[in-house]
Amino acid sequence: MKTYKIPEASIIRLSVYSRYLNQLDNKGVLTISSGEIAEGVGVSPAQVRKDLAYFGEFGTRGVGYNVKDLNRHMMKILGLNKAWKIVIVGAGNLGKALSFYKGFHERGLSVVGLFDKNTDLIGEMVGNNRVMCIGELEQFVREEQVDIGVIAVPSKYAQETADVLVEAGIKAILNFAPKALVDVPNTVELRNVDLAVNLEILTFNMGMKEE
Amino acid sequence: MKTYKIPEASIIRLSVYSRYLNQLDNKGVLTISSGEIAEGVGVSPAQVRKDLAYFGEFGTRGVGYNVKDLNRHMMKILGLNKAWKIVIVGAGNLGKALSFYKGFHERGLSVVGLFDKNTDLIGEMVGNNRVMCIGELEQFVREEQVDIGVIAVPSKYAQETADVLVEAGIKAILNFAPKALVDVPNTVELRNVDLAVNLEILTFNMGMKEE
């Protein structure tokens, strides 16, 4: 590998391409061109080829790409060739929704634990997971060697939840609380997913249209 | 206003700044500099000033910005000076989580209806909303002049849900189904929020680190 400077936008698209290839593979499609991928996901063919070119040469000139083969490469690139373990903290509606989210299991990401501080929820079964007490979180993450922590608690508890996860040696955090976490060591991968932002981009654009 | 070419990245940051200012305002902070905003949300001071400069001059040289004032301007820019009406389609865990999501109400976005096709859910109270039958969706959106439709149904029903919303004259759609909607007229604002992508960026980065 020659470079670490790959645009994040490319990774996002790679993830989308990969899911599209999964669909095609399930339909029995064997071969596909950059133009067809482009059409299917709504980008330009040159973009598809450039994104792939960051990682190697996967196609055959004059022919295209082998669907299964390309997807296997992309899964590997995305780090999905191993089974990552996830815990979700917060067993409210969002935490539950994420536990049931098919997109994770389909991609080899398994939710191994679900935690909450609310005693009414502790013990409840959510899918295959029994909701555990947040006091058990640190030990669980450490013993089970959990890789990823998903934060689905109210904003005011987000930072302290992150602290516990970091302390327990988690490798990555996905934060859904509507408040960007700032205080996380940069050895831990962090992404903030802000649901409100997405709505506000819509209201911004609607506002623009009316004038 | 001189230009329509404002980077989407700027809008995203604006939304984040605005929420940060809300917090400060609630704490009684009166004045703030671009450097302090930058620190609070994790970007550069020049970036903050440039983002604001797209829309006007809101500060005082040598002093900084008035918190209340700047936030009022930002809310207006983001289109949040009016009360948008939202319906959520899909009353599963994700739909419920979104209904309860404080980030919306705090920003003047009100969820006025919640719909599902599952008869077990219809009639159930979720916060202030009674779950309605999806058959009532089109008429409701039309009569109530709903602005935004949030799609929280399984992928396979996402496109048909979008079609009903479009037919009823919705202005914007926020899609949470893990499959990009492609077939929506471009008079309707559309955003796809893909939860799986966010996790895959984490696994990609973790994979990179190990080599």
Place this chain on the structure above:
DNA sequence: GACTGTGAAGCCATTCACAGCT
């Protein structure tokens, strides 16, 4: 002295256009 507002420079991502294979 402190901090904003902004043209210009620098940097990064996307698109173009064509050489290289099959």
Place this chain on the structure above:
DNA sequence: AGCTGTGAATGGCTTCACAGTC
């Protein structure tokens, strides 16, 4: 002929650095 892979060109976003203002 058809499609990939890629250097070069373009376009867009971010950072710099400083003039302007309090």
